[in-house]
Amino acid sequence: MHILVTNDDGVLAPGLLALAQEMRPFGQVTVLAPDRNWSASGHVKTMERPLRVREVTLADGTPALTSDGAPSDCVALALLGVVPEKIDLVVSGINPNANIGYDVTYSGTVTAAMEAVISGVPGVAVSLDSEPGHGELDYGPAARAAAHVVAQVLKRGLPAGVLLNVNVPQRSEAELRGIQITRQGLRVYRDALDTRRDPRGRPYYWIGGDLPTGVDAAGTDFGALRAGYVSVTPLQLDLTAREALDALRGWWDSPSGAENPAV
Numbered sequence: 001m002h003i004l005v006t007n008d009d010g011v012l013a014p015g016l017l018a019l020a021q022e023m024r025p026f027g028q029v030t031v032l033a034p035d036r037n038w039s040a041s042g043h044v045k046t047m048e049r050p051l052r053v054r055e056v057t058l059a060d061g062t063p064a065l066t067s068d069g070a071p072s073d074c075v076a077l078a079l080l081g082v083v084p085e086k087i088d089l090v091v092s093g094i095n096p097n098a099n100i101g102y103d104v105t106y107s108g109t110v111t112a113a114m115e116a117v118i119s120g121v122p123g124v125a126v127s128l129d130s131e132p133g134h135g136e137l138d139y140g141p142a143a144r145a146a147a148h149v150v151a152q153v154l155k156r157g158l159p160a161g162v163l164l165n166v167n168v169p170q171r172s173e174a175e176l177r178g179i180q181i182t183r184q185g186l187r188v189y190r191d192a193l194d195t196r197r198d199p200r201g202r203p204y205y206w207i208g209g210d211l212p213t214g215v216d217a218a219g220t221d222f223g224a225l226r227a228g229y230v231s232v233t234p235l236q237l238d239l240t241a242r243e244a245l246d247a248l249r250g251w252w253d254s255p256s257g258a259e260n261p262a263v
Contacts, residue, residue: 001027008108101187185220
């Protein structure tokens with residue numbers, strides 16, 4: 001078994017090291033991760049400049065690869081041949097903050113796993129739901145929860161086109177209540193625009209505001225985290241709003257009332 005580990009916080013982030021260490025009992029582990037923080041970068045494919053890859057050493061002395069590309073670039077580079085050996089699974093993380101609800105469209109952690117699925121390789125994204133002002137984080141419980149999920153993925157497989165988005169409460173292993181299979185919940189953002197001016201009087205902007213929250217509903221990723229459970233949400237890249245298809249087809253009815261066959 002050959003597992004690629006990546007993240008969106010940079011190759012030297014402690015969450016990546018904890019994850020890579022927990023993946024090693026499953027087989028060969030290769031790390032290829034960005035050389036800087038790409039948080040909230042979304043799904044990126046760099047096409048207008050060359051990408052560089054170089055070797056680095058992780059804090060435990062093991063070798064790794066790093067790139068100046070985005071997390072999804074790192075996965076693409078590995079799967080396209082920078083890593084010559086066949087990769088069986090991509091695991092991304094551990095992100096220091098939860099990626100739930102609409103976060104999955106922003107998250108470099110999640111979109112790295114999406115890039116794997118596009119190439120036909122199973123993907124798992126792992127994030128820690130840390131508390132505000134947490135200080136130094138202990139990624140051990142989240143890494144071991146990720147290993148538990150990965151063990152089942154390797155044993156049972158995933159449906160084609162599906163990745164798993166794993167979020168772990170910031171608790172000790174004894175305090176974790178178990179695993180819940182969840183759906184995406186509703187993320188509530190509290191963004192605010194901070195307008196400033198540079199020394200020449202020209203405006204510039206920061207997007208800031210309070211930390212996001214969510215709707216605490218049963219069966220959702222946010223609800224599971226609030227209740228102390230590890231949330232495992234299956235995601236797919238097909239974003240079609242199927243319930244809207246019939247209504248939209250009616251927009252292009254012919255004057256006679258028959259559906260336009262050209263649409």
